[in-house]
Amino acid sequence: MKAENKHSKIITAATKVFAKKGFFTARISDIAKEAKVADGTIYLYFNNKYDILLSVFEEGVGKILGKTQKLLAANDDPVEMLRIYVIEHLTAMRKNKNLAEVIQIELRQTNKVIKQYRDKKFSEYTGIITTIIQFGQEKGVFRSDIHPDLSKRILFGALDEVSRVWNVTLETHYTVEEVADQVLTIFLRGIMVANN
Amino acid sequence: MKAENKHSKIITAATKVFAKKGFFTARISDIAKEAKVADGTIYLYFNNKYDILLSVFEEGVGKILGKTQKLLAANDDPVEMLRIYVIEHLTAMRKNKNLAEVIQIELRQTNKVIKQYRDKKFSEYTGIITTIIQFGQEKGVFRSDIHPDLSKRILFGALDEVSRVWNVTLETHYTVEEVADQVLTIFLRGIMVANN
DNA sequence: ATTACATGAATGAATAGTCATTCATGTTTT
DNA sequence: AAAACATGAATGACTATTCATTCATGTAAT
Known part of the structure; x- marks a missing residue:
């Protein structure tokens, strides 16, 4: 204990x-x-300083990944699933700014071993987006000319950047809800099949 | 000489x-x-090691900024302006991968001085997006419920992430044109006023 | 219940190596 | 022959990691 x-x-x-x-x-x-x-x-x-960094990452992302997967399992509407992912991610990043900083900045760093480790571990987390998009395409909700892999990067990059800013400036004047709403509005309108 | x-x-x-x-x-x-x-x-x-890093950044971004501003000056269609920005950025990042790496990773670093310097210098470059979006809103081409500041982050984050990947994996199988097309398709559909 | 013994977690001073920066010296240009 | 430029070995400051020692807690013996 x-x-x-x-x-x-x-x-x-x-x-x-x-x-x-x-x-x-x-x-x-x-x-x-x-x-x-x-x-x-x-x-x-x-074992050493690197080991501490990797452990911070491993345990931090592990928690977020677990929670997200759990929430998504109870759902089968692609649009709603994306909404959950976005809100969960932004909430997690906002709640634990220190962890966000480590994930977003320190772990990208140079050292090829670190970088590849991050990408490997992280791809499980961002890969969820790809899965949701493919699922939505199968259901005919998302346009079929969207590349799931590329749009995963587009959505994740957007989330990463808007939440990174919380750590840099004191741009607190947007709430998680507002940010989530803007990101989702733009991204969903961008990938959904027109229906009006 | x-x-x-x-x-x-x-x-x-x-x-x-x-x-x-x-x-x-x-x-x-x-x-x-x-x-x-x-x-x-x-x-x-x-003067010292940091000075070298800042110079690399200063000169690198300076060139890209200059070229982009020049290209945009000859234009007054918001949609076309965004297209130019996206293509120029992706092309520059793809062409000079070393500079891209330094801008995307090394300069984000922790050191508050570096970070604030980057953000200050960089905001001139990303601020162009905000300006274009506002311009488009005035012209009635882009929806008025879009936050220019937030959507700047969304677009730039997307660009940053898709081009960052070029430096990490060997995901060369997307061309600049394909990537630009996907990003623009999604983003523009997301922010434009419906017109059909 | 007091004393003696055992364990291994915790400590922090000492080590051993690294590297940014300087500067005495050399080389080239004007 | 000054002045300007270039060199790279030497300096000195800094810190991750180690390890001999301490200490708190538990167990056994009396």
């Missing part, structure tokens, strides 16, 4: 420190201080 | 090295080697 507790304390601290200072500028001693443990203790729970 | 020549040689080399290894992992000696100058020579042209 105590061990598990300390593990998450370090994860939480690291998320915060990485978000604030960036992976390379963050010091192990910063994380230790934030988590209120000794520097050495961190190495009882993680 | 010789000085100017060396300056750009270093910029080009740095762009390549930063793109490949990332800002923090890149060594000054790597850049020097790539540019075929001595380590110390770099400090005759730049």
